[in-house]
Amino acid sequence: MGVRDWLGWPVLRQIGAGDPYGRGAAAKSSASEHLAPRTRTAQKVVKSVCPYCAVGCGQNVYVAEGKVTQVEGDPDSPVSRGRLCPKGAASLQLTTGSAREHQVLYRRPHGTEWESLDLDTAMDMIADRVIESRQQGWQWEQSGVRTRRTMGIASLGGATLDNEENYLIKKLFTALGAVQIENQARV
Structure with missing residues:
Protein backbone atom coordinates (compact mmCIF):
# COMPACT_ATOMS: atom_id res chain seq x y z
CA MET A 1 0.00 0.00 0.00
CA GLY A 2 1.55 3.31 -1.11
CA VAL A 3 1.56 6.71 0.55
CA ARG A 4 -1.18 7.94 -1.79
CA ASP A 5 -3.47 5.12 -0.69
CA TRP A 6 -2.93 6.09 2.94
CA LEU A 7 -3.72 9.74 2.23
CA GLY A 8 -7.08 8.71 0.75
CA TRP A 9 -8.27 7.30 4.07
CA PRO A 10 -11.19 9.31 5.44
CA VAL A 11 -9.61 9.83 8.87
CA LEU A 12 -6.44 11.28 7.39
CA ARG A 13 -8.51 13.45 5.04
CA GLN A 14 -10.49 14.78 7.99
CA ILE A 15 -7.40 15.62 10.03
CA GLY A 16 -5.60 17.13 7.02
CA ALA A 17 -8.60 19.31 6.18
CA GLY A 18 -9.02 20.49 9.76
CA ASP A 19 -12.36 18.69 9.99
CA PRO A 20 -11.84 16.11 12.80
CA TYR A 21 -15.55 15.26 13.11
CA GLY A 22 -16.04 14.71 9.37
CA ARG A 23 -18.92 17.15 8.98
CA GLY A 24 -17.50 19.32 6.24
CA ALA A 25 -15.73 18.87 2.93
CA ALA A 26 -13.79 15.85 4.20
CA ALA A 27 -17.01 13.83 4.36
CA LYS A 28 -17.95 14.48 0.74
CA SER A 29 -17.26 11.83 -1.82
CA SER A 30 -16.49 12.55 -5.45
CA ALA A 31 -19.92 11.20 -6.41
CA SER A 32 -21.80 13.43 -3.97
CA GLU A 33 -20.00 16.60 -5.10
CA HIS A 34 -21.96 16.59 -8.35
CA LEU A 35 -25.38 15.79 -6.89
CA ALA A 36 -28.13 18.39 -7.03
CA PRO A 37 -31.48 18.34 -5.25
CA ARG A 38 -34.44 17.14 -7.31
CA THR A 39 -36.32 20.23 -6.21
CA ARG A 40 -33.86 22.60 -7.91
CA THR A 41 -35.46 22.11 -11.33
CA ALA A 42 -38.98 22.84 -10.08
CA GLN A 43 -40.71 25.81 -11.67
CA LYS A 44 -43.16 26.22 -8.80
CA VAL A 45 -43.96 24.82 -5.38
CA VAL A 46 -47.58 24.13 -4.51
CA LYS A 47 -48.69 23.80 -0.88
CA SER A 48 -50.87 20.75 -0.31
CA VAL A 49 -52.09 18.34 2.33
CA CYS A 50 -51.26 14.64 2.40
CA PRO A 51 -54.28 12.74 1.01
CA TYR A 52 -53.99 9.57 3.05
CA CYS A 53 -55.19 9.93 6.65
CA ALA A 54 -57.00 12.43 8.84
CA VAL A 55 -53.84 13.95 10.34
CA GLY A 56 -53.49 16.49 7.53
CA CYS A 57 -49.71 16.71 7.20
CA GLY A 58 -48.53 19.58 5.03
CA GLN A 59 -46.77 18.84 1.76
CA ASN A 60 -44.74 20.86 -0.69
CA VAL A 61 -45.43 19.61 -4.22
CA TYR A 62 -42.70 20.54 -6.70
CA VAL A 63 -43.86 20.99 -10.29
CA ALA A 64 -41.77 21.31 -13.47
CA GLU A 65 -43.23 21.55 -16.96
CA GLY A 66 -46.72 20.76 -15.69
CA LYS A 67 -45.67 17.51 -13.97
CA VAL A 68 -45.11 16.69 -10.33
CA THR A 69 -41.41 16.03 -9.79
CA GLN A 70 -41.14 15.73 -6.01
CA VAL A 71 -43.30 15.73 -2.87
CA GLU A 72 -41.79 16.64 0.49
CA GLY A 73 -43.02 17.57 3.94
CA ASP A 74 -43.88 21.24 4.45
CA PRO A 75 -41.69 22.69 7.22
CA ASP A 76 -44.21 25.55 7.64
CA SER A 77 -47.02 23.12 8.54
CA PRO A 78 -47.99 23.35 12.23
CA VAL A 79 -49.32 19.80 12.02
CA SER A 80 -46.31 17.89 10.72
CA ARG A 81 -43.47 20.47 10.81
CA GLY A 82 -41.96 19.07 7.61
CA ARG A 83 -42.29 15.40 8.45
CA LEU A 84 -44.19 12.76 6.50
CA CYS A 85 -44.91 9.13 7.30
CA PRO A 86 -43.69 6.52 4.76
CA LYS A 87 -47.06 6.57 3.00
CA GLY A 88 -47.12 10.35 2.74
CA ALA A 89 -43.52 10.45 1.57
CA ALA A 90 -44.41 8.02 -1.22
CA SER A 91 -47.41 10.05 -2.42
CA LEU A 92 -45.43 11.11 -5.51
CA GLN A 93 -46.31 7.66 -6.86
CA LEU A 94 -50.00 8.65 -6.85
CA THR A 95 -49.39 10.84 -9.86
CA THR A 96 -46.27 9.46 -11.49
CA GLY A 97 -46.05 5.77 -10.52
CA SER A 98 -45.35 3.41 -13.39
CA ALA A 99 -47.84 0.89 -11.98
CA ARG A 100 -50.71 3.40 -12.11
CA GLU A 101 -53.50 2.37 -14.47
CA HIS A 102 -55.05 5.01 -16.70
CA GLN A 103 -57.93 2.94 -18.01
CA VAL A 104 -60.75 0.79 -16.65
CA LEU A 105 -59.89 -2.91 -16.60
CA TYR A 106 -62.54 -5.64 -16.36
CA ARG A 107 -62.26 -9.37 -15.94
CA ARG A 108 -65.40 -11.30 -16.84
CA PRO A 109 -66.72 -13.96 -14.43
CA HIS A 110 -64.56 -17.09 -14.70
CA GLY A 111 -62.28 -15.19 -17.08
CA THR A 112 -58.51 -15.25 -16.98
CA GLU A 113 -57.70 -12.08 -18.94
CA TRP A 114 -58.31 -8.41 -18.24
CA GLU A 115 -59.96 -6.30 -20.92
CA SER A 116 -60.25 -2.53 -21.28
CA LEU A 117 -63.65 -0.88 -20.94
CA ASP A 118 -64.67 2.67 -21.57
CA LEU A 119 -65.65 4.57 -18.42
CA ASP A 120 -69.34 4.97 -19.35
CA THR A 121 -69.79 1.22 -19.83
CA ALA A 122 -68.06 0.45 -16.52
CA MET A 123 -70.15 3.02 -14.63
CA ASP A 124 -73.38 1.61 -16.10
CA MET A 125 -72.35 -1.92 -15.08
CA ILE A 126 -71.62 -0.78 -11.53
CA ALA A 127 -74.88 1.17 -11.22
CA ASP A 128 -76.94 -1.79 -12.46
CA ARG A 129 -75.29 -4.14 -9.98
CA VAL A 130 -75.69 -1.75 -7.04
CA ILE A 131 -79.40 -1.24 -7.77
CA GLU A 132 -79.99 -4.99 -8.12
CA SER A 133 -78.09 -5.86 -4.92
CA ARG A 134 -79.90 -3.14 -2.99
CA GLN A 135 -83.31 -4.36 -4.11
CA GLN A 136 -82.56 -8.02 -3.39
Missing part, protein backbone atom coordinates in the same frame (compact mmCIF):
# COMPACT_ATOMS: atom_id res chain seq x y z
CA GLY A 137 -81.20 -7.33 0.11
CA TRP A 138 -83.66 -4.62 1.17
CA GLN A 139 -85.31 -4.94 4.61
CA TRP A 140 -88.18 -2.66 5.54
CA GLU A 141 -88.43 -4.13 9.00
CA GLN A 142 -87.08 -6.94 11.10
CA SER A 143 -88.82 -8.46 14.12
CA GLY A 144 -91.43 -5.70 14.03
CA VAL A 145 -88.84 -2.90 14.08
CA ARG A 146 -88.62 -0.60 11.08
CA THR A 147 -85.08 -0.85 9.69
CA ARG A 148 -85.20 0.51 6.12
CA ARG A 149 -81.79 -0.89 5.20
CA THR A 150 -80.10 -3.18 2.77
CA MET A 151 -78.00 -6.14 3.77
CA GLY A 152 -77.07 -6.79 0.14
CA ILE A 153 -74.33 -4.14 0.04
CA ALA A 154 -71.28 -3.67 2.23
CA SER A 155 -68.28 -1.41 1.90
CA LEU A 156 -64.69 -1.88 2.99
CA GLY A 157 -62.73 1.24 2.14
CA GLY A 158 -59.02 1.10 1.47
CA ALA A 159 -56.22 3.03 3.12
CA THR A 160 -55.06 4.27 -0.28
CA LEU A 161 -58.14 6.45 -0.53
CA ASP A 162 -57.88 10.00 0.74
CA ASN A 163 -60.09 11.62 3.38
CA GLU A 164 -62.49 13.16 0.89
CA GLU A 165 -62.98 9.91 -1.00
CA ASN A 166 -63.64 7.97 2.22
CA TYR A 167 -66.08 10.65 3.39
CA LEU A 168 -68.02 10.54 0.12
CA ILE A 169 -68.07 6.73 0.08
CA LYS A 170 -69.45 6.68 3.64
CA LYS A 171 -72.17 9.16 2.67
CA LEU A 172 -73.03 7.27 -0.52
CA PHE A 173 -73.39 3.89 1.16
CA THR A 174 -75.37 5.38 4.06
CA ALA A 175 -77.74 7.00 1.56
CA LEU A 176 -78.12 3.64 -0.20
CA GLY A 177 -79.21 2.10 3.10
CA ALA A 178 -76.10 0.03 3.77
CA VAL A 179 -75.13 -0.50 7.39
CA GLN A 180 -72.00 -2.57 6.88
CA ILE A 181 -69.54 0.24 6.19
CA GLU A 182 -65.96 -0.10 7.36
CA ASN A 183 -62.54 1.20 6.47
CA GLN A 184 -59.18 -0.50 6.43
CA ALA A 185 -57.62 2.44 8.27
CA ARG A 186 -59.91 1.78 11.24
CA VAL A 187 -59.88 -2.02 11.27
Whole structure:
Protein backbone atom coordinates (compact mmCIF):
# COMPACT_ATOMS: atom_id res chain seq x y z
CA MET A 1 0.00 0.00 0.00
CA GLY A 2 1.55 3.31 -1.11
CA VAL A 3 1.56 6.71 0.55
CA ARG A 4 -1.18 7.94 -1.79
CA ASP A 5 -3.47 5.12 -0.69
CA TRP A 6 -2.93 6.09 2.94
CA LEU A 7 -3.72 9.74 2.23
CA GLY A 8 -7.08 8.71 0.75
CA TRP A 9 -8.27 7.30 4.07
CA PRO A 10 -11.19 9.31 5.44
CA VAL A 11 -9.61 9.83 8.87
CA LEU A 12 -6.44 11.28 7.39
CA ARG A 13 -8.51 13.45 5.04
CA GLN A 14 -10.49 14.78 7.99
CA ILE A 15 -7.40 15.62 10.03
CA GLY A 16 -5.60 17.13 7.02
CA ALA A 17 -8.60 19.31 6.18
CA GLY A 18 -9.02 20.49 9.76
CA ASP A 19 -12.36 18.69 9.99
CA PRO A 20 -11.84 16.11 12.80
CA TYR A 21 -15.55 15.26 13.11
CA GLY A 22 -16.04 14.71 9.37
CA ARG A 23 -18.92 17.15 8.98
CA GLY A 24 -17.50 19.32 6.24
CA ALA A 25 -15.73 18.87 2.93
CA ALA A 26 -13.79 15.85 4.20
CA ALA A 27 -17.01 13.83 4.36
CA LYS A 28 -17.95 14.48 0.74
CA SER A 29 -17.26 11.83 -1.82
CA SER A 30 -16.49 12.55 -5.45
CA ALA A 31 -19.92 11.20 -6.41
CA SER A 32 -21.80 13.43 -3.97
CA GLU A 33 -20.00 16.60 -5.10
CA HIS A 34 -21.96 16.59 -8.35
CA LEU A 35 -25.38 15.79 -6.89
CA ALA A 36 -28.13 18.39 -7.03
CA PRO A 37 -31.48 18.34 -5.25
CA ARG A 38 -34.44 17.14 -7.31
CA THR A 39 -36.32 20.23 -6.21
CA ARG A 40 -33.86 22.60 -7.91
CA THR A 41 -35.46 22.11 -11.33
CA ALA A 42 -38.98 22.84 -10.08
CA GLN A 43 -40.71 25.81 -11.67
CA LYS A 44 -43.16 26.22 -8.80
CA VAL A 45 -43.96 24.82 -5.38
CA VAL A 46 -47.58 24.13 -4.51
CA LYS A 47 -48.69 23.80 -0.88
CA SER A 48 -50.87 20.75 -0.31
CA VAL A 49 -52.09 18.34 2.33
CA CYS A 50 -51.26 14.64 2.40
CA PRO A 51 -54.28 12.74 1.01
CA TYR A 52 -53.99 9.57 3.05
CA CYS A 53 -55.19 9.93 6.65
CA ALA A 54 -57.00 12.43 8.84
CA VAL A 55 -53.84 13.95 10.34
CA GLY A 56 -53.49 16.49 7.53
CA CYS A 57 -49.71 16.71 7.20
CA GLY A 58 -48.53 19.58 5.03
CA GLN A 59 -46.77 18.84 1.76
CA ASN A 60 -44.74 20.86 -0.69
CA VAL A 61 -45.43 19.61 -4.22
CA TYR A 62 -42.70 20.54 -6.70
CA VAL A 63 -43.86 20.99 -10.29
CA ALA A 64 -41.77 21.31 -13.47
CA GLU A 65 -43.23 21.55 -16.96
CA GLY A 66 -46.72 20.76 -15.69
CA LYS A 67 -45.67 17.51 -13.97
CA VAL A 68 -45.11 16.69 -10.33
CA THR A 69 -41.41 16.03 -9.79
CA GLN A 70 -41.14 15.73 -6.01
CA VAL A 71 -43.30 15.73 -2.87
CA GLU A 72 -41.79 16.64 0.49
CA GLY A 73 -43.02 17.57 3.94
CA ASP A 74 -43.88 21.24 4.45
CA PRO A 75 -41.69 22.69 7.22
CA ASP A 76 -44.21 25.55 7.64
CA SER A 77 -47.02 23.12 8.54
CA PRO A 78 -47.99 23.35 12.23
CA VAL A 79 -49.32 19.80 12.02
CA SER A 80 -46.31 17.89 10.72
CA ARG A 81 -43.47 20.47 10.81
CA GLY A 82 -41.96 19.07 7.61
CA ARG A 83 -42.29 15.40 8.45
CA LEU A 84 -44.19 12.76 6.50
CA CYS A 85 -44.91 9.13 7.30
CA PRO A 86 -43.69 6.52 4.76
CA LYS A 87 -47.06 6.57 3.00
CA GLY A 88 -47.12 10.35 2.74
CA ALA A 89 -43.52 10.45 1.57
CA ALA A 90 -44.41 8.02 -1.22
CA SER A 91 -47.41 10.05 -2.42
CA LEU A 92 -45.43 11.11 -5.51
CA GLN A 93 -46.31 7.66 -6.86
CA LEU A 94 -50.00 8.65 -6.85
CA THR A 95 -49.39 10.84 -9.86
CA THR A 96 -46.27 9.46 -11.49
CA GLY A 97 -46.05 5.77 -10.52
CA SER A 98 -45.35 3.41 -13.39
CA ALA A 99 -47.84 0.89 -11.98
CA ARG A 100 -50.71 3.40 -12.11
CA GLU A 101 -53.50 2.37 -14.47
CA HIS A 102 -55.05 5.01 -16.70
CA GLN A 103 -57.93 2.94 -18.01
CA VAL A 104 -60.75 0.79 -16.65
CA LEU A 105 -59.89 -2.91 -16.60
CA TYR A 106 -62.54 -5.64 -16.36
CA ARG A 107 -62.26 -9.37 -15.94
CA ARG A 108 -65.40 -11.30 -16.84
CA PRO A 109 -66.72 -13.96 -14.43
CA HIS A 110 -64.56 -17.09 -14.70
CA GLY A 111 -62.28 -15.19 -17.08
CA THR A 112 -58.51 -15.25 -16.98
CA GLU A 113 -57.70 -12.08 -18.94
CA TRP A 114 -58.31 -8.41 -18.24
CA GLU A 115 -59.96 -6.30 -20.92
CA SER A 116 -60.25 -2.53 -21.28
CA LEU A 117 -63.65 -0.88 -20.94
CA ASP A 118 -64.67 2.67 -21.57
CA LEU A 119 -65.65 4.57 -18.42
CA ASP A 120 -69.34 4.97 -19.35
CA THR A 121 -69.79 1.22 -19.83
CA ALA A 122 -68.06 0.45 -16.52
CA MET A 123 -70.15 3.02 -14.63
CA ASP A 124 -73.38 1.61 -16.10
CA MET A 125 -72.35 -1.92 -15.08
CA ILE A 126 -71.62 -0.78 -11.53
CA ALA A 127 -74.88 1.17 -11.22
CA ASP A 128 -76.94 -1.79 -12.46
CA ARG A 129 -75.29 -4.14 -9.98
CA VAL A 130 -75.69 -1.75 -7.04
CA ILE A 131 -79.40 -1.24 -7.77
CA GLU A 132 -79.99 -4.99 -8.12
CA SER A 133 -78.09 -5.86 -4.92
CA ARG A 134 -79.90 -3.14 -2.99
CA GLN A 135 -83.31 -4.36 -4.11
CA GLN A 136 -82.56 -8.02 -3.39
CA GLY A 137 -81.20 -7.33 0.11
CA TRP A 138 -83.66 -4.62 1.17
CA GLN A 139 -85.31 -4.94 4.61
CA TRP A 140 -88.18 -2.66 5.54
CA GLU A 141 -88.43 -4.13 9.00
CA GLN A 142 -87.08 -6.94 11.10
CA SER A 143 -88.82 -8.46 14.12
CA GLY A 144 -91.43 -5.70 14.03
CA VAL A 145 -88.84 -2.90 14.08
CA ARG A 146 -88.62 -0.60 11.08
CA THR A 147 -85.08 -0.85 9.69
CA ARG A 148 -85.20 0.51 6.12
CA ARG A 149 -81.79 -0.89 5.20
CA THR A 150 -80.10 -3.18 2.77
CA MET A 151 -78.00 -6.14 3.77
CA GLY A 152 -77.07 -6.79 0.14
CA ILE A 153 -74.33 -4.14 0.04
CA ALA A 154 -71.28 -3.67 2.23
CA SER A 155 -68.28 -1.41 1.90
CA LEU A 156 -64.69 -1.88 2.99
CA GLY A 157 -62.73 1.24 2.14
CA GLY A 158 -59.02 1.10 1.47
CA ALA A 159 -56.22 3.03 3.12
CA THR A 160 -55.06 4.27 -0.28
CA LEU A 161 -58.14 6.45 -0.53
CA ASP A 162 -57.88 10.00 0.74
CA ASN A 163 -60.09 11.62 3.38
CA GLU A 164 -62.49 13.16 0.89
CA GLU A 165 -62.98 9.91 -1.00
CA ASN A 166 -63.64 7.97 2.22
CA TYR A 167 -66.08 10.65 3.39
CA LEU A 168 -68.02 10.54 0.12
CA ILE A 169 -68.07 6.73 0.08
CA LYS A 170 -69.45 6.68 3.64
CA LYS A 171 -72.17 9.16 2.67
CA LEU A 172 -73.03 7.27 -0.52
CA PHE A 173 -73.39 3.89 1.16
CA THR A 174 -75.37 5.38 4.06
CA ALA A 175 -77.74 7.00 1.56
CA LEU A 176 -78.12 3.64 -0.20
CA GLY A 177 -79.21 2.10 3.10
CA ALA A 178 -76.10 0.03 3.77
CA VAL A 179 -75.13 -0.50 7.39
CA GLN A 180 -72.00 -2.57 6.88
CA ILE A 181 -69.54 0.24 6.19
CA GLU A 182 -65.96 -0.10 7.36
CA ASN A 183 -62.54 1.20 6.47
CA GLN A 184 -59.18 -0.50 6.43
CA ALA A 185 -57.62 2.44 8.27
CA ARG A 186 -59.91 1.78 11.24
CA VAL A 187 -59.88 -2.02 11.27
